[in-house]
Amino acid sequence: AQSVTQLDSHVSVSEGTPVLLRCNYSSSYSPSLFWYVQHPNKGLQLLLKYTSAATLVKGINGFEAEFKKSETSFHLTKPSAHMSDAAEYFCVVSETGRRALTFGSGTRLQVQP
Amino acid sequence: GAGVSQTPSNKVTEKGKYVELRCDPISGHTALYWYRQSLGQGPEFLIYFQGTGAADDSGLPNDRFFAVRPEGSVSTLKIQRTERGDSAVYLCASSPRGGSGGALEYNEQFFGPGTRLTVL
Numbered sequence: 457a458q459s460v461t462q463l464d465s466h467v468s469v470s471e472g473t474p475v476l477l478r479c480n481y482s483s484s485y486s487p488s489l490f491w492y493v494q495h496p497n498k499g500l501q502l503l504l505k506y507t508s509a510a511t512l513v514k515g516i517n518g519f520e521a522e523f524k525k526s527e528t529s530f531h532l533t534k535p536s537a538h539m540s541d542a543a544e545y546f547c548v549v550s551e552t553g554r555r556a557l558t559f560g561s562g563t564r565l566q567v568q569p
Numbered sequence: 570g571a572g573v574s575q576t577p578s579n580k581v582t583e584k585g586k587y588v589e590l591r592c593d594p595i596s597g598h599t600a601l602y603w604y605r606q607s608l609g610q611g612p613e614f615l616i617y618f619q620g621t622g623a624a625d626d627s628g629l630p631n632d633r634f635f636a637v638r639p640e641g642s643v644s645t646l647k648i649q650r651t652e653r654g655d656s657a658v659y660l661c662a663s664s665p666r667g668g669s670g671g672a673l674e675y676n677e678q679f680f681g682p683g684t685r686l687t688v689l
Binding site: 460492497498499500501502505546548554555556557558559560561562 | 572573600602604609610611612613614617619624625627628660662677678679680681682683
């Protein structure tokens with residue numbers, strides 16, 4: 457069975473400083489991995505996805521994530537936080553052969569001025 | 570173009586009542602998904618349609634939950650004899666096609682804004 461663990465329920469950074477949101481996954485097969493963002497009162501939006509083509513994945517708004525199979529991790533990073541990055545972030549896994557997405561419990565990112 | 574739309578945006582009902590939640594996917598998307606997001610949690614998969622048929626309903630919690638997609642476009646999630654524990658945001662998503670779900674075939678799921686269901 458597949459599962460996702462987001463190691464921090466809440467992360468607070470200052471504007472202009474780096475962002476690190478941690479995610480570990482468990483999957484029986486070669487997974488697809490994603491990060492979604494959810495702004496208040498808005499729908500979930502895909503930030504980036506890993507589908508085995510490259511281990512370092514670049515997404516929208518300057519975010520990127522690195523797939524590390526040996527560590528079963530898929531941490532999300534951004535070099536410099538912006539106020540508009542404040543939102544809930546979900547790490548998501550999907551196993552080959554299944555369409556269903558399995559979401560982590562989410563990390564709320566707060567950006568301080 | 571228009572995204573995934575869901576109606577109503579909010580639904581308040583009493584315990585034991587029947588409710589229907591509607592999802593209009595992006596035009597041309599053949600795959601449609603329902604998820605449920607409880608307070609403070611990530612979304613949980615309920616059911617996936619490829620065209621008119623339910624290809625995977627393994628996430629439906631019990632037989633009070635049922636979903637249909639009769640013409641391969643709009644879908645309705647139906648909940649019978651609602652319970653307070655059914656209170657959550659119900660999310661719908663669509664994607665251009667189903668496929669096998671293999672890594673190189675994956676299509677992004679586009680989510681709607683959700684319907685917030687409150688059972689009193």
